[in-house]
Amino acid sequence: MRINNKVLLAAVMLALTAVTGIFAFCAFQGKYMFAEEPVLNQKQVTLQKVPLAERQRVETELLRDKLPLDAQRRAYDVIKQHTMEADGARFRLADTDRDDIYMALAAFRGDHPEVFWIDLGTSYSYYEEEAAVNMQLHFTESGDALQKDRKALEAAVKKAIAEAPKEANDYDIELFLNDYIAKHCAYDTESEHRHSAYGALVNGGAVCDGYSKAFQLLCKRLGVECTVVEGTSEFNKDEDNGHMWNYVRLGGEWYHTDVTWNDSPNAACEVERYFYLNLTAEEIARDHVISGGYEDRSDNRGNYFNIFVPDCTCEDLNFLRLNCAVIDDPEQDGQILASLIDASRRGQTYCAFLIGEEAPFYTLTKKIADEYAGAWLHGTNRFLDGKPTIAENGSMVTYEDKRVIAFLITYV
Numbered sequence: 001m002r003i004n005n006k007v008l009l010a011a012v013m014l015a016l017t018a019v020t021g022i023f024a025f026c027a028f029q030g031k032y033m034f035a036e037e038p039v040l041n042q043k044q045v046t047l048q049k050v051p052l053a054e055r056q057r058v059e060t061e062l063l064r065d066k067l068p069l070d071a072q073r074r075a076y077d078v079i080k081q082h083t084m085e086a087d088g089a090r091f092r093l094a095d096t097d098r099d100d101i102y103m104a105l106a107a108f109r110g111d112h113p114e115v116f117w118i119d120l121g122t123s124y125s126y127y128e129e130e131a132a133v134n135m136q137l138h139f140t141e142s143g144d145a146l147q148k149d150r151k152a153l154e155a156a157v158k159k160a161i162a163e164a165p166k167e168a169n170d171y172d173i174e175l176f177l178n179d180y181i182a183k184h185c186a187y188d189t190e191s192e193h194r195h196s197a198y199g200a201l202v203n204g205g206a207v208c209d210g211y212s213k214a215f216q217l218l219c220k221r222l223g224v225e226c227t228v229v230e231g232t233s234e235f236n237k238d239e240d241n242g243h244m245w246n247y248v249r250l251g252g253e254w255y256h257t258d259v260t261w262n263d264s265p266n267a268a269c270e271v272e273r274y275f276y277l278n279l280t281a282e283e284i285a286r287d288h289v290i291s292g293g294y295e296d297r298s299d300n301r302g303n304y305f306n307i308f309v310p311d312c313t314c315e316d317l318n319f320l321r322l323n324c325a326v327i328d329d330p331e332q333d334g335q336i337l338a339s340l341i342d343a344s345r346r347g348q349t350y351c352a353f354l355i356g357e358e359a360p361f362y363t364l365t366k367k368i369a370d371e372y373a374g375a376w377l378h379g380t381n382r383f384l385d386g387k388p389t390i391a392e393n394g395s396m397v398t399y400e401d402k403r404v405i406a407f408l409i410t411y412v
Contacts, residue, residue, distance in 0.1 A: 075104035
C-alpha cells in the first residue's frame with residue numbers, strides 16, 4: 001500500500017517551525033527616512049512564454065522508450081491496446097515471461113496517468129506455457145460506468161486547463177498546477193479512487209500516487225514533460241508503505257517535485273507550498289528515498305522500482321532560490337527591504353528569505369527577530385507611503401531544516 005503519512009509530516013514540520021512576534025523597531029525608526037527605495041534584483045526565468053492555445057500535449061511514452069527489451073515493449077503495446085479498449089480481454093504474448101509483463105505494465109501505468117481503471121490489487125492473472133504468457137487484465141470498472149467516469153476525468157482536466165495562465169512558460173505552468181492541485185484536492189486515505197488522477201481531480205481526495213498522477217496528467221496535457229518517481233520517505237521507509245512524487249523536465253533539465261508534500265494541511269505560512277518544488281537529487285534525498293531499478297527490487301520489498309532515474313543536479317528553477325533573497329548580514333538590507341516592499345505591493349501574505357549557508361541559523365534568526373525585523377517592516381511602510389500599510393508588530397516563521405525565514409504580512 002502506498003501511503004504518505006501526512007499527519008506525521010505535519011507534526012515534524014511544526015516541530016521544525018518557530019513563530020516569533022511583536023518586533024522591536026524603536027531604535028531604527030529613522031534609518032530609512034531619507035534613503036532611496038532599493039531595487040529588487042529578482043532572478044529571471046529565461047524559458048519561453050507560450051500562449052495557452054498553442055500548447056501541445058506531450059505524446060511521448062517515456063517509460064516505454066526506456067524499457068530494455070523488445071519483448072517488454074511489445075507487451076506494453078498489447079497491454080495499451082487492450083486497456084484502452086477497456087474490455088479486459090484475454091491475450092497471449094509469445095517470447096515473453098512474467099518479468100517482461102511486470103515491467104511492461106509498470107511502464108504503461110507510469111506513462112498513462114489517465115488510466116485509472118486497472119485494478120491495483122490484482123492488475124492481471126496469467127499462466128505461462130512454452131515461452132509465452134496468457135494474460136487477463138483486471139479492471140475495476142467497465143462498460144457504461146467506465147465511459148461515464150472517463151468523461152468526468154476529461155471534464156476535470158479541461159476545467160483545470162481553462163484556469164491556466166493564458167500565456168506562460170513551463171515553470172509558470174508547473175507553479176500553477178502545484179497550486180491548483182493543492183486547492184482542489186485534499187489528502188484522503190478513504191476516497192474510493194485515492195490512488196488515481198480521477199480521485200484527485202474529480203473526487204477531490206487522494207493519497208500520494210493520486211496527487212502525482214494528477215500532476216503528471218495535467219503537466220503532459222499542457223506540454224510539460226513529467227513522469228512519476230517510486231520510493232519511500234524518511235517517515236515510512238521501515239514500513240510496508242511507499243511514496244510517489246514526480247520528475248519534471250524544465251528547460252532541458254530534470255527536477256524533483258512532490259506535490260503531496262507541498263500541500264501541507266497545517267502550514268504556518270504559504271511558502272511551505274513550494275518547499276518541494278524543483279529539488280535536486282541531493283536535496284530530495286534528505287527525506288525521500290528513491291527506489292532503484294527493477295533488478296534492485298528485492299532491496300525495497302519488491303514493490304517499488306523505477307524504470308527511469310534521470311540526473312537531477314540543476315538548481316536554476318528551484319522555487320526558493322528563484323524567489324527568496326539571501327540574508328548573510330542583516331546590515332546589508334537593500335534586498336531585504338526590496339523584497340518586503342515588492343511582496344506588500346503585490347498583496348502577498350508572506351515574504352520569505354533564505355539564510356546564507358555559512359550563517360549560524362539560530363543565532364542569526366534570533367538577532368533578526370530581536371533587533372531588525374521591526375525596523376524592516378517600519379521601513380517597508382515608509383516606502384509604501386500608505387499604499388498599502390502593513391502591521392509592524394507581525395510574526396516571523398523559521399524553518400531551520402530549509403534555512404528559510406518568512407515574515408507573515410498583515411495589512412491595516
